[in-house]
Amino acid sequence: MVHDLNGFDGVKAGGQARLRVENATICYEKRTISEALSVEIRDGTFTAIIGPNGCGKSTLLRSLARVLRPSVGEVVLDGKDISSYRSKEVARRLGLLPQSSLAPDGIRVADLVARGRAPYQSLFQQWRKSDEDAVSVALEATGLKSLSDRLVDELSGGQRQRVWVAMLLAQDTPIMLLDEPTTFLDIAHQYELMELFRDFHDRGKTIVAVLHDLNQAARYADQLIVMREGEVVTSGEPADVITPDLMERVFGLRCLVIPDPVTHTPSVVPLDPRNPRSPG
Incomplete structure (x- = not known):
């Protein structure tokens, strides 16, 4: 599949850390997952977070996305504590693809993808041509143009996952956070989706993905973060880490x-x- 990403204006940056966790204690459902955790996500990289089940990978990603707030320490986005931003400001800088998502009943593909433009809407600034263009680029890039009028409920699992990716793409953030994006997909759809993320990265997106498949992580990511029992064991390039x-x-x-x-x-x-x- 050829993906048209001509609508992207991202350019790979010089590797500064726009997003980082500093000395954080992170809890989930009253259980401490990580203590004194520090992580840097360098701009312009494709970073995969790997580790055994229950080691804190998804918890770290949710903290980076401001879904979870550290009880100690902070998550820093563009030099400021991420909790100091308004929600729409965060949503214009980073987007999250969660492990599982449920589409509203009876919604069509194009309408769901259009919800990615919500951070740019307000009472005084409604739908614009730039929003229409962003949705069109996202549909084209994910191979969904011909399915734009279909109901999401009618699609296969792989197609539905691409709809959620398209919505994230329409959000047009420089940073994309992906929580186990290939779960429940057959192997062909897994690699199709990973190739799509590689296309996004090549066009300048900073990508952080929680992945279970070690070989996929090593093939597609240029940086790995290895976790165990809530701690970062090591990080670096795949050839040095694996x-x-x-x-x-x-x-x-x-x-x-x-x-x-x-x-x-x-x-x-x-x-x-x-x-x-x-x-x-």
Whole structure:
């Protein structure tokens, strides 16, 4: 699929951290998930957050999106505590694709995508041509132009996920936060969606994604944040981070790490636990 992103005006930046967590204690449902947590998201990067289930990946992402507020410390966006901004100001700077979303009954694709323009609407500034253009670009980029009049309820799971991505794209934020975006999709749709995110990144979007698939994370992200038990174990480029030692230490997985034959990025190959003579 070819994605037309000519409507984007993003340009990759020099790597300054527009978004960061500083010495934060983050709780979820009265349970402390992370303490003294500090993370920087460099501008213009594609960052994947990886780690075992329940290690705090999604909690960190929700804090970056201001869905959760640290009880200690702060999340800083463009030099200010993110809690000091009005909601619409935050929504013009960053957008969140949550793990699961429910569309209103009877809503059409174009109408749902148009809701991404809500941060730009007010009593005195209603729908404009720039809003129409943003929706059109988002539909085109996600391959949904021909489905724009269809009911969201009638679409396949992969198509529905692309509708939510299009709504996020129409929001037109420089930072996109993605919480397990490929969950419940078959493998073909997973890679189609990851290629779409790579297109966005190539056009200047800063992307932060919680991912379970280590090989997808290594293939598409240029920065990894590895978490365990609410802490950041390490971070850096995939080639430096994805090692057999780290996989065993963080995931309890004995494996080989070999170059992906297509992309030459690190690829994790689990060893056979039934064969003690397995290499490694």
